[in-house]
Amino acid sequence: MSPKPRATDVRARLVEAAIRLLDENGPEALQARKLAAEVGVSTMAVYTHFGGMAALVDEVARAGFVTLSAWLAEVGETGDPVADIFSLARAYRQAVAEQPQLFAVTFGQSAPGGKRATLSDLTTEEGREAAQEGLEAFAHIVRATERAIRTGRFRPADEYQAAAQLWSALHGFVTLEASGHFGPGEQGIDHILIPLGITLAVGLGDTVEQAGRSAEAARAAWRAWTARRAKTGNAGQGEND
Known part of the structure; x- marks a missing residue:
């Protein structure tokens, strides 16, 4: 069984995925569901690691x-x-x-x-x-x-x-x-x-x-x-x- 990714790794991957989605598809693509699918985690991961999309947008900034x-x-x-x-x-x-x-x-x-x-x-x-x-x-x-x-x-x-x-x-x-x-x-x-x-x-x-x-x-x-x-x-x- 693959080791569970560390919280910091998931957080960084979510930010990277957010930037990638922005670059490719614009701000409309920055959604919790799409981010989760891009990283291969549940939608809840966005809220677990950031508390919500507002904090993730701050991290992207x-x-x-x-x-x-x-x-x-x-x-x-x-x-x-x-x-x-x-x-x-x-x-x-x-x-x-x-x-x-x-x-x-x-x-x-x-x-x-x-x-x-x-x-x-x-x-x-x-x-x-x-x-x-x-x-x-x-x-x-x-x-x-x-x-x-x-x-x-x-x-x-x-x-x-x-x-x-x-x-x-x-x-x-x-x-x-x-x-x-x-x-x-x-x-x-x-x-x-x-x-x-x-x-x-x-x-x-x-x-x-x-x-x-x-x-x-x-x-x-x-x-x-x-x-x-x-x-x-x-x-x-x-x-x-």
């Missing part, structure tokens, strides 16, 4: 933030923090493009079965304490913003609030692009995202010339990064523009 943080961690840091912000924007955009259904749940834009993920205000200390996975993803943008402030590229400001401004604009672009408003392929990056990034950088204290050079440095870094990922066969690789 946390997994989305972990995935996003992994994408952003791939970018790394250079001597140009503003270029790093542009690179983070490209990685963020690509992560959402790879798994739009997952990130719709992660950011509360989708509510499978009427259950919306619980979100926190990451610009406040209380909110940061309550959302570790989301904070880890947001922290990549915060660190680059703090370095831009510290090196004089951005004027003195609260790094969390300045980073939230950048995040807001970036996520707005990603959401609109995913809806098809900026045309096919990568044209939205050149026509919208990069000019938007330069405008925001200048608004935060940079110069047009410096911001433009940083955008070009990020373009070159992104091409090199995606080429490396293509050679190693990494899943979720970005695309050259």
Whole structure:
């Protein structure tokens, strides 16, 4: 007789199955019955391990933030923090493009079965304490913003609030692009995202010339990064523009 799977294993498999069903069939597929069938357990397992679908949706959202943080961690840091912000924007955009259904749940834009993920205000200390996975993803943008402030590229400001401004604009672009408003392929990056990034950088204290050079440095870094990922066969690789 096969050993009984551990509770942590069943819980992880249910989350993995939920993400898979989202990717393949959208939020309508995220149902306790379908999840149980996907994992090979009874429907009661969803309630045993999560207490209900609402908690499972929260766990899926946390997994989305972990995935996003992994994408952003791939970018790394250079001597140009503003270029790093542009690179983070490209990685963020690509992560959402790879798994739009997952990130719709992660950011509360989708509510499978009427259950919306619980979100926190990451610009406040209380909110940061309550959302570790989301904070880890947001922290990549915060660190680059703090370095831009510290090196004089951005004027003195609260790094969390300045980073939230950048995040807001970036996520707005990603959401609109995913809806098809900026045309096919990568044209939205050149026509919208990069000019938007330069405008925001200048608004935060940079110069047009410096911001433009940083955008070009990020373009070159992104091409090199995606080429490396293509050679190693990494899943979720970005695309050259």
